[in-house]
Amino acid sequence: MFEKYVIVPGTLRNVVEDGRTTGFELGVRMPYYRGLGLSMVEDVAVTVDGVRAAPERTTFTVHGNSYPLTGLGEVVEDRWELGEVATVAVAHPGGLAPGMHDVEVSQRLRISYMPVPGGGRARAAVELSA
Amino acid sequence: MSHRITRGVSLYSFQEEFFLRTMTVRDAVAVAAKIGALDIEIIPEQSIPGFPHVSDEWVRDWHDTMAEFGTRPLAYDFFLDTLRHPGRRLTHDEQVASVRRDVDLAVRLGTTKLRAIISTPAEVLRDAAPYAEEAGVQLLLEVHAPFHYAHPWVLRHLEVMDALDSPALGFMPDLGCFVERFPRVASERALREGARPEVVDLVVKTYDDHGDVHGLMDTVNYLGGGPVEVGLARQATHYTWRDPRMLLEQIHRTHHVQAKFYEMTDEGTEYSIPYDRIVDVLVEGGFSGCLSSEYEGNRHIQDAHPVDSVEQVTRHHAMLERLLARHEN
Numbered sequence: 001m002f003e004k005y006v007i008v009p010g011t012l013r014n015v016v017e018d019g020r021t022t023g024f025e026l027g028v029r030m031p032y033y034r035g036l037g038l039s040m041v042e043d044v045a046v047t048v049d050g051v052r053a054a055p056e057r058t059t060f061t062v063h064g065n066s067y068p069l070t071g072l073g074e075v076v077e078d079r080w081e082l083g084e085v086a087t088v089a090v091a092h093p094g095g096l097a098p099g100m101h102d103v104e105v106s107q108r109l110r111i112s113y114m115p116v117p118g119g120g121r122a123r124a125a126v127e128l129s130a
Numbered sequence: 131m132s133h134r135i136t137r138g139v140s141l142y143s144f145q146e147e148f149f150l151r152t153m154t155v156r157d158a159v160a161v162a163a164k165i166g167a168l169d170i171e172i173i174p175e176q177s178i179p180g181f182p183h184v185s186d187e188w189v190r191d192w193h194d195t196m197a198e199f200g201t202r203p204l205a206y207d208f209f210l211d212t213l214r215h216p217g218r219r220l221t222h223d224e225q226v227a228s229v230r231r232d233v234d235l236a237v238r239l240g241t242t243k244l245r246a247i248i249s250t251p252a253e254v255l256r257d258a259a260p261y262a263e264e265a266g267v268q269l270l271l272e273v274h275a276p277f278h279y280a281h282p283w284v285l286r287h288l289e290v291m292d293a294l295d296s297p298a299l300g301f302m303p304d305l306g307c308f309v310e311r312f313p314r315v316a317s318e319r320a321l322r323e324g325a326r327p328e329v330v331d332l333v334v335k336t337y338d339d340h341g342d343v344h345g346l347m348d349t350v351n352y353l354g355g356g357p358v359e360v361g362l363a364r365q366a367t368h369y370t371w372r373d374p375r376m377l378l379e380q381i382h383r384t385h386h387v388q389a390k391f392y393e394m395t396d397e398g399t400e401y402s403i404p405y406d407r408i409v410d411v412l413v414e415g416g417f418s419g420c421l422s423s424e425y426e427g428n429r430h431i432q433d434a435h436p437v438d439s440v441e442q443v444t445r446h447h448a449m450l451e452r453l454l455a456r457h458e459n
Contacts, residue, residue, distance in 0.1 A: 001429040002149060002429070002432070003433075004432055004433055005149065005150065029149075033142070033145045033149075033173075033176060034173060034175040034176040034209065035175050035176065035179075035181060036175075037211060037214060039214055039215060039216065040211065040213065040214060042216075073215075073216040076214060076215065079180075079181065081179055082145070082148060082149055082175075082176050082177075083148060083149035083150060083151060110213045110216075111213075112209070112210060112211045112212040112213040112214075112249060113209070113210075113247055113248065113249035
């Protein structure tokens, strides 16, 4: 459900701080039909060119609020809204090379009424934006 | 026989457009008004930014929108996030508090019926019922496939309803309980995703013959089925076919109907659910409530086709209007 829209086109870019490229970021939507408290977002795994971004080096941002990916479980007072584009940023000195990248986003959502984890997997060839 | 059934729409129907920000709640209500679906059902967790903290301004806009289009707030769909915290379930008291929070918000939105998600324990509804009664709203358990009125989980709810005899408790069946033919949108998607036609045929035929769908996952596995094929077999156990006459059994406790549909055809009928017979049964039973459209086809076609929820809901209401008109004098 909504997997097609998980990876937001045109949002993969390198993060530059004080003139140095410190990592990369990507806009991601949740493949679910309502907003969900962040404590129930168990994982947003970003894999670029076959290498999974380390969770402890990943930051998750919605409507201006940033959280370490590994700390989302404690966030019961903030939500990822329906269709909202979250920014997933990965600390990765030097960033990504220009050009096309094979991007996969795999999400695991703890949805109380479902006996198995929800979420979904999306994969796309994405060009690094300036 | 005349009827006392109203037509409405669940904003769930427009989730594709809400998701992509191509429609707002106001746009959806305008569509509903235009097609005479005057009772509005909302999923606050889908439609209200910042839920559960809902601003007075949002609530004011909601009521202004209803007044502008001549529509009525009717139903509020709640979820119960028992797994909100990693590693533990909400306690009973926390679950009751969650329902009470939703009752409070329903009162602000003017919706008198709350969809209690099927996973809500009977004891939680039992202990939330006095609060709902006081607030003048109803907590209605959605009877959703693969559940049914004789299922142990629903029987437990019936015991509570019998014991408590509260006007605040009842049911809202989801018409996904009455899927007579396997939804074509689902089997066609499996084909697009690479399922072998003979495996799809096996699943669809077993379902349509109302055969043993519970053996399908194993059978498909033994046929060397991949994830898409096994997934389709699993879907066959999630749809259910029951005779619509089973609605009569609890019709006195039925105060709302979630009129699920997957595909309105060019001919103006639902491909898999026999709405004609269902409407007849509801009229026969004297159902006095709303048929609230729930379009769920988007998730099966969005990979390959543009989703047009407005067109689908419009066709659905043309059908409901036609079927209900047969019972108007």
